[in-house]
Amino acid sequence: MRALVAIVCLLVGLTARAEVGIGVSATSNDATIYVPVTASRFMFEPYIRYSDRETEFSTSTPVSGPVEQEYGSYDVGVGIFRLLQPRDRITVYYGGRVAYVQQKIESSYVDLFAGTGNPEFFIERNDLDGYSVVPSLGLTYSVIDRLLIGVEVGWFYSKMDGQQFTDPTFGPATDLHQEVTDTGTRAAFIVRFFF
Secondary structure, eight states, X not given: OHHHHHHHHHHHHHHHTOEEEEEEEEETTEEEEEOOEEETTEEEEEEEEEEEEEEEOOOSSOOOEEEEEEEEEEEEEEEXXXXXXEETTXXXXXXXXXXXXXXXXXXXXXXXXXXXXXXXXXXXXXXXXXXXXXXXXXXEEEEETTEEEEEXXXXXXXXXXXXXXXXXXXXXXXXXXXXXXXXXXXXXXXXXXXX
């Protein structure tokens, strides 16, 4: 009980001196909205990230394979960072982000050699959800008093599971359980404004 009271008192003390802002980063197929909250030498940053892309495949020879793919992903998470200010107007932060991830992938395929004498078309849908962890390092520069621009780089690990549905033109549909683990790097240019 004492630990709970101490944590509540600490949070109340930090939020009394906290600064709250809003931030954005965007690329051609990715957008993120941040709500940075700085208190003392820490930054807590809830965020929502959406990513989508659509790809069409073409080939000069008739082969089997995907002809179209649509991808969409949502992340809802929070970042927790330690702030360092080595120079006036420059802030370095390090820490990590944790998020709930939901991903949907729909692919259209054609199999010209299905053995039926006719091209077989089928659709494959992957509905996945899980989590991601992103250790990150960032650098910001204060352009004016409350406007900051910066970059953030991180390495991500995500683990998701869900269902894979396949619906062919000929034959029965299939429904398989799927587990996916993914790793890679992520970089963002972020603009933040504090109120």
